Amino acid sequence: MSDDLQALEAWAGALLAKLQPAQRRAINHKVAIDLRRSQAQRIKAQQGPDGAAYPARKRRKEFKGKNGRIKRQKAAMFAKIRTAKHLKVKATGDQIEVGFFGWVARVAHVHQFGRQDRVSKKGNAYKYPKRPLLGLNDLDQTSIREALLRWLSAK
Template identity: 90%
Template sequence: MSDDLYALEAWAGALLAKLAPAQRRAINHKVAIDLRRSQAQRIKAQQGPDGAAYPARKKRKEFKGKNGRIKRQKAAMFAKMRTAKHLKVKATGDQIEVGFFGWVARVAHVHQFGRHDRVSKKGPAFKYPERPLLGLREPDRTLIRESLLRHIAKN
């Protein structure tokens, strides 16, 4: 897998070396946005980079309210984290980064690697199951190649 990434880096580097630094940065930013979109769609589908489904959430006790009351819609896992506000892109002329930064990075790290964390500030500690949020798979590499070629062709 790492050999495949080095091959992609060498191929993209040769194409981008012919461009001016401002053009490289702009193209890298557009490719990073395309990659962020694909990562967010995969997180929404609750699949890891290998295509496996995330482990199910722990079952909650049902709320028994008054009849006729509208119940709150079930919140999707990682709904806010996959938004552009939290899933950030950083692009320079040389590299692309798609990831979580700040306090969201700590929460993402706990889920990515299945670590222990507190449920609330003074609440009990819980071992979260491993739910890989970010990662590259073959369709993502293909997306990077196609996006890079599409944006270079426009310039």
């Protein structure tokens, strides 16, 4: 994966080096938005970059064994942090960043790497299962190449 990413960077870097800085920023911004969209769709489908499903949530104790009662509808994991408000894009002439910033970054980091965190401020600590939110797969790399080629062929 790392070798593929370096090859993509070398290939795109050579093409982008011939462009003006404003053109590089524009194309990088377009590619970053496409990448953010694909990451958000993957998070919505609750899949990691490798296509594996996220581990299921732990069942809440208050609902165990209570059949026939009206229960709260299950909310999808990461429904809010996958929005454009929290899943940010930073694009300059030299680089593209798609990620979480601020307090959302801490929550995402805990889930990305399966770390331990408190459920609430004074609550118990819980070791969350690993749920990789961000990452590049082959489809993302292909879409980056195609977006660069489309943009360059249009010019």
